[in-house]
Amino acid sequence: MRLNNRNKAVYYNFIVSVVAMLLFCGIVAFLMEKYIYNLLGWESGLFLIIPILFAAVFYFRGRQIFEYDSDGEALNFKNRNVVSFLDKALNDEFPKYKLISYEIVDAIILKRLYITISSKRNNSVILKYDISYLNKKELNDLKISLSKVVKNNREQKRENIS
Structure with missing residues (x-):
């Protein structure tokens, strides 16, 4: 199964632009109010x-674009x-048999996916993804x-044990 929300990247770029403009206009308005008008206090x-x-x-909602592919082994x-300088992109690929469990944490503002996989060195490794x-x-x-x-x-695992 393939899942991605790349088609919404334009929408997220628009939101980033609006937030950046609001921040810029807010700074300009604050400075003008503080040093020129001084009406509000x-x-x-x-x-x-x-x-x-x-x-x-x-920013705290996390990475916007999530892609998942479970086709094959x-x-x-x-x-x-969508803005590459905010965070490093995550890209993980591993065999299906290594997946032990997963957990989806749904907080008020954000959602996270925690994947537990088995590894040779440690018993398990937890990978974190933003799915907000x-x-x-x-x-x-x-x-x-x-x-599934x-x-x-x-x-x-049960078949291999018995």
Whole structure:
């Protein structure tokens, strides 16, 4: 199964542009209010606080573009920002049999996917991906696909033991 939200990259670029413009306009308005007009007093700080909150929420929600591919014998996860200088892109590919479990954490602002895989050196490794920008259908498809892989791995493990 393949899942991606690359087609929404234009939308996310627009949001980044709007947030950057709000931040810039907020700084200009704050400086003009503070040094030229001086009408509002302490309320002029809202010109900075509100755009900074928008920018912080957008940043802390994580990487916008998520790609998942479970076709074949490997699982492929890609997670990146539309603005490349914000964060390093993640790209992981590993065989399906290494997947032990997964967990989706749904907080108020963000959603994270935690993948536990087996490794040779350690017993397990946890990989983290930002899935805040997936819609409900994409999220359900991801859960179904990962559940199938985990279920198949458990059945294979039982067959190998007996």
